[in-house]
Amino acid sequence: MRTATWNRQTGFTLLEGMISIFLVAISGLGVAYTLSVSMKSQVTDNVQNLVLNELRGELASGGMQLSCSVAGQDSNGEVMVLNHDLQSTANASYSKHCGYTKMEVTIGGITQTVAIPQFTITVSDSRVGRYDMVIQN
Numbered sequence: 808m809r810t811a812t813w814n815r816q817t818g819f820t821l822l823e824g825m826i827s828i829f830l831v832a833i834s835g836l837g838v839a840y841t842l843s844v845s846m847k848s849q850v851t852d853n854v855q856n857l858v859l860n861e862l863r864g865e866l867a868s869g870g871m872q873l874s875c876s877v878a879g880q881d882s883n884g885e886v887m888v889l890n891h892d893l894q895s896t897a898n899a900s901y902s903k904h905c906g907y908t909k910m911e912v913t914i915g916g917i918t919q920t921v922a923i924p925q926f927t928i929t930v931s932d933s934r935v936g937r938y939d940m941v942i943q944n
Contacts, residue, residue, distance in 0.1 A: 854934050855936065881902065902931075904926065904927045
């Protein structure tokens with residue numbers, strides 16, 4: 808009787824081992840997929856930060872007057888973008904819309920209407936993500 812039980816269980820250990828290997832493989836694929844998605848997201852975040860810093864630098868060096876001298880003026884330009892290989896760069900185009908909005912300011916009981924410069928910069932490039940990157944004040 809002992810040999811009959813042993814013969815029935817000899818294949819069961821092999822089956823348990825194969826099932827455990829299969830479960831570990833599925834877990835490994837899930838971890839690999841999650842890691843690849845997070846790495847792609849990190850690259851996109853880095854590209855967006857580079858674009859944002861370059862546009863901020865342009866605004867800081869030129870100021871609002873140079874960047875938006877005429878209300879209602881639209882202009883285009885290029886900004887350096889890091890490629891997904893993280894080694895090379897290329898230029899991405901952006902569009903800039905300048906305008907003014909009116910605001911009432913009250914100081915010491917005196918109300919004055921002032922024109923505040925307003926601008927919107929839109930970067931449309933696949934390297935900055937699936938959606939347009941919009942920067943506005």
